[in-house]
Amino acid sequence: MTQYNRLTPELIEELKAVAPDHILTGEDINEDYARDEMPIYGSRMPDAVLQATSIEEIAGVMKFCNEHRIPVTTRGAGTGLVGGCVPVYGGVVIETIRMNRILSYDLENFSVTIEPGVLLQQLAEDALTKGMMYPPDPGEKLATVGGNVATNAGGMRAVKYGTTRDYVLAMKVVLPNGEITEYGAKVSKTSSGYSLLHLMIGSEGTLGIIVELTLKLIPAPKATLSLIVPFEDIDTAIATVPKVKMSNLDPQAIEFMEREIMDVSERYVGREVFPKQMGGTEIGACLLIAFDGQKEEELYERVESIAEILTEAGAVDVLVVDNPQKLRNTWAARSGFLEGIESETKLLDECDVVVPVAEIARFLRFARKTGEECGLEIKSFGHAGDGNLHIYQCSNDLEKDEFIRRVDVYFEKLYKEAVSCGGLVSGEHGIGRGKVKYLAESVGETNMELMRGIKRVFDPNLILNPGKVCFE
Ligand SMILES: Cc1cc2nc3c(=O)[nH]c(=O)nc-3n(C[C@H](O)[C@H](O)[C@H](O)COP(=O)(O)OP(=O)(O)OC[C@H]3O[C@@H](n4cnc5c(N)ncnc54)[C@H](O)[C@@H]3O)c2cc1C
Numbered sequence: 001m002t003q004y005n006r007l008t009p010e011l012i013e014e015l016k017a018v019a020p021d022h023i024l025t026g027e028d029i030n031e032d033y034a035r036d037e038m039p040i041y042g043s044r045m046p047d048a049v050l051q052a053t054s055i056e057e058i059a060g061v062m063k064f065c066n067e068h069r070i071p072v073t074t075r076g077a078g079t080g081l082v083g084g085c086v087p088v089y090g091g092v093v094i095e096t097i098r099m100n101r102i103l104s105y106d107l108e109n110f111s112v113t114i115e116p117g118v119l120l121q122q123l124a125e126d127a128l129t130k131g132m133m134y135p136p137d138p139g140e141k142l143a144t145v146g147g148n149v150a151t152n153a154g155g156m157r158a159v160k161y162g163t164t165r166d167y168v169l170a171m172k173v174v175l176p177n178g179e180i181t182e183y184g185a186k187v188s189k190t191s192s193g194y195s196l197l198h199l200m201i202g203s204e205g206t207l208g209i210i211v212e213l214t215l216k217l218i219p220a221p222k223a224t225l226s227l228i229v230p231f232e233d234i235d236t237a238i239a240t241v242p243k244v245k246m247s248n249l250d251p252q253a254i255e256f257m258e259r260e261i262m263d264v265s266e267r268y269v270g271r272e273v274f275p276k277q278m279g280g281t282e283i284g285a286c287l288l289i290a291f292d293g294q295k296e297e298e299l300y301e302r303v304e305s306i307a308e309i310l311t312e313a314g315a316v317d318v319l320v321v322d323n324p325q326k327l328r329n330t331w332a333a334r335s336g337f338l339e340g341i342e343s344e345t346k347l348l349d350e351c352d353v354v355v356p357v358a359e360i361a362r363f364l365r366f367a368r369k370t371g372e373e374c375g376l377e378i379k380s381f382g383h384a385g386d387g388n389l390h391i392y393q394c395s396n397d398l399e400k401d402e403f404i405r406r407v408d409v410y411f412e413k414l415y416k417e418a419v420s421c422g423g424l425v426s427g428e429h430g431i432g433r434g435k436v437k438y439l440a441e442s443v444g445e446t447n448m449e450l451m452r453g454i455k456r457v458f459d460p461n462l463i464l465n466p467g468k469v470c471f472e
Pocket of ligand 1: 036073074075077078079080081116142143147151154156205211339428465
């Protein structure tokens, strides 16, 4: 069992000298620093917060904390959904959100170099002004890109473009002992030893602090088009996904949504977006499919081909969303799913499994049936194109302890089923604090011990983000 030291008043004074004017303590620390967007995984106030403005400050504080065995937790925007930035052992939170400069573009090498606290929305919009696109598109646009890299965030466009990992060329990192190092380079291929770059991506702040990033950009597509495809039921909707993928028509996104979640989101955004009834058929589910390319005419050709496939496979209709306002409203409604659920639910937890695409329909049926057996209300949506499902457990009636007990039973069954059908515990939100037990059960002791070994090499004193990923 690791023993940590507490920040005594004397140590706090020394810490303040390391980063003058940027350390918060006591009542100056806002309660938001105690949690992320999934409060069910608990909260804990840090003893001090570094509102970092430079790499040197982060390195100085990290070195100080390592010498004094004080736990450190890195925080981007705190939008994570697995308790990853919660300082479960107290100590110091290092917040990167003030390091938000886009440092330089290298358009000849299709890359941009940024500080870690740049927000996803800020980067996406700025890149567009240069005619470039940063393809990763997770739902929360106000997350930091550093947080996106630390969790290997996915998002809607992963079907065509892949996840955050595919766009990280290089990074600067502060190691747990305060040393500053660099991984990767502005090159498009490498076979140069173990990839420490890729080890850092998705390590959820447990191996080092990402303090600078060089990211890959692509030329921005000139045209986009979305389709709302209504179905009578979710099973028919999901069954079309392999056919859509086989068509070779290169969709950018294929999202699925059940009736209940569409209604929740429409109540939240205050407008109707998705069809409820068409030609006498009640609409039980929709797919939202997006295409992008260089010319609008070419996209319409693709849409014609895909419409044929979809109607043959049971779609009630294929609605083209090409009006800019309607397009914005549709994707705003899609992005509002989680906030919509939050606005109507007292207790909430989430399972972000990823399963092979051909298993989605069967897995969703299992999730619904098991939810009923466990006495939990289940709401689900997700990225049908890559098998990443967001299955929410909700309650407005249960006491918190009973809710947690039931969710635990539910998760045991769900994750076991996911693994047995070839899936994994998390598609994009990570392990954080909430899913350590399920990761251990799914990968087995040998692999958990390898992960712990890697952690010990980077962080022998186990001070960086303790209690997360592979350490309970
Ligand atoms: C409405 C909503 C929609 C979302 N949609 C998606 C989605 O579509 N896809 C998806 O993948 N996620 C999604 N998320 C989850 C969340 O936005 C992502 O996990 C995001 O990457 C977290 O970034 P952050 O800056 O908020 O990080 P935080 O929550 O602050 O931290 C997350 C983890 O990263 C670590 N970390 C943060 N910054 C650094 C750094 N500079 N160096 C090292 N470690 C660091 C933290 O220690 C922590 O473990 C959504 C969340 C919400 C609330």
